[in-house]
Amino acid sequence: MLETLLEEFSLLREQEMMDLFHGRGKKERKVVGIYCTYCPKELILAAGALPVGLCGTREETISAAEQDLPRNLCPLIKSSYGYAKTGKCPFFYFSDLIVGETTCDGKKKMFEIMSTFKPVHVMQLPHLREAGAGISLWRGELHRLRARLEREFNVEIDDAAIWEAIEVLDREREVVKAICDLNQLDPPPLSGLDLLTITWSKGYCSDKEEVLARLKEIYVAAQRPDGQKNKRRKGAPRILLTGCPVGIGSEKVIRLVEEQGGYVVAMENCTGYKRLELQVDRSIKDPYEALARKYYSIPCSCMSPNKSRLELLERMISNFSVNAVIDLTWQACHTYNIEAKTVGSMVKKMGLPYLHLESDYANSDVGSLQIRIGALLELVAAVPRRW
Ligand code: SF4
Numbered sequence: 001m002l003e004t005l006l007e008e009f010s011l012l013r014e015q016e017m018m019d020l021f022h023g024r025g026k027k028e029r030k031v032v033g034i035y036c037t038y039c040p041k042e043l044i045l046a047a048g049a050l051p052v053g054l055c056g057t058r059e060e061t062i063s064a065a066e067q068d069l070p071r072n073l074c075p076l077i078k079s080s081y082g083y084a085k086t087g088k089c090p091f092f093y094f095s096d097l098i099v100g101e102t103t104c105d106g107k108k109k110m111f112e113i114m115s116t117f118k119p120v121h122v123m124q125l126p127h128l129r130e131a132g133a134g135i136s137l138w139r140g141e142l143h144r145l146r147a148r149l150e151r152e153f154n155v156e157i158d159d160a161a162i163w164e165a166i167e168v169l170d171r172e173r174e175v176v177k178a179i180c181d182l183n184q185l186d187p188p189p190l191s192g193l194d195l196l197t198i199t200w201s202k203g204y205c206s207d208k209e210e211v212l213a214r215l216k217e218i219y220v221a222a223q224r225p226d227g228q229k230n231k232r233r234k235g236a237p238r239i240l241l242t243g244c245p246v247g248i249g250s251e252k253v254i255r256l257v258e259e260q261g262g263y264v265v266a267m268e269n270c271t272g273y274k275r276l277e278l279q280v281d282r283s284i285k286d287p288y289e290a291l292a293r294k295y296y297s298i299p300c301s302c303m304s305p306n307k308s309r310l311e312l313l314e315r316m317i318s319n320f321s322v323n324a325v326i327d328l329t330w331q332a333c334h335t336y337n338i339e340a341k342t343v344g345s346m347v348k349k350m351g352l353p354y355l356h357l358e359s360d361y362a363n364s365d366v367g368s369l370q371i372r373i374g375a376l377l378e379l380v381a382a383v384p385r386r387w
């Protein structure tokens, strides 16, 4: 039952793609391509458009990207740009507008090149979270995006439509969080790959009510032990994955953990838990202020300082009874790479093994990753469980 539901869910992306190809979705709805968790999707929905994540997660387009971009750039940026340049991503092709943010330098500069062949709107994300002007600057950027969407799609976005979109996305987030939280159980009902399938695929369906209904079915099925996909082992090493975003195609670390007997019970990164606790504060009357506050508190390493990531990790380690933390940095991602020192110290202070991996989208390092992850799992088995 759970297996079937997950398989069907993983097909949402292909279904939406077919709709775009056959012109069904396109006729009714504009498409906005996005590349980051900071993008305020509520404004895009309120404009009547569909926000779709375009982050590249496969190696196949990287060589094309390297004709325009430096080789020593994060694979996520190169893959994303490569898909855009080669026209291999139908969602990019059908996007009427791209919305980017000034998160890391690589993405920011890549958007400049992308804007030579696609309409791109870049939002200025302030990086000093504790500086007082950050929120008001970001709120201003939400207004600037609203104006661009209105102009681009010839619509008017009123506050009621924004609140409606907030309600839709908050409900979706609540269910996804409830599904992820089921993995606090031992054994975890869902594998790391199941979690990734859910968090990755949900963004591609234009019918948000359908997504919600399917997510609820998965939640119910995952709670029934007989509905579980595989017989899971109680007491197996429970790994928390943090660091750079992973997606379908760049999930090699999750696979290597689970092939060697561990479970990735939770992911703190952007394809996991990073934004799941963040709900919009409805007591704030101005929807722009409410959205600005929510998005500005996302604990990404592009923020300085980024204490809330440490707090989130600490909570997750405890709530998910984690035995070890793997911190994955994509090559040339300076912010996550540097932050690994702080994360490692915190995890070790909590008495847990910590493994920092630096990798890219190629498979050339799978052998060495396998050995290092295998050693971590052995270490976990040798260390008495703290939780
Ligand atoms: S890791 Fe940071 S920059 Fe990358 S998608 Fe997430 S929020 Fe955006």
Ligand code: SF4
Pocket (backbone or CB within 6 Å): 074, 075, 076, 077, 103, 104, 106, 107, 244, 245, 302, 330, 332, 333, 334, 335, 336
């Ligand atoms: S993984 Fe790092 S370098 Fe790559 S896009 Fe995200 S923040 Fe930028």
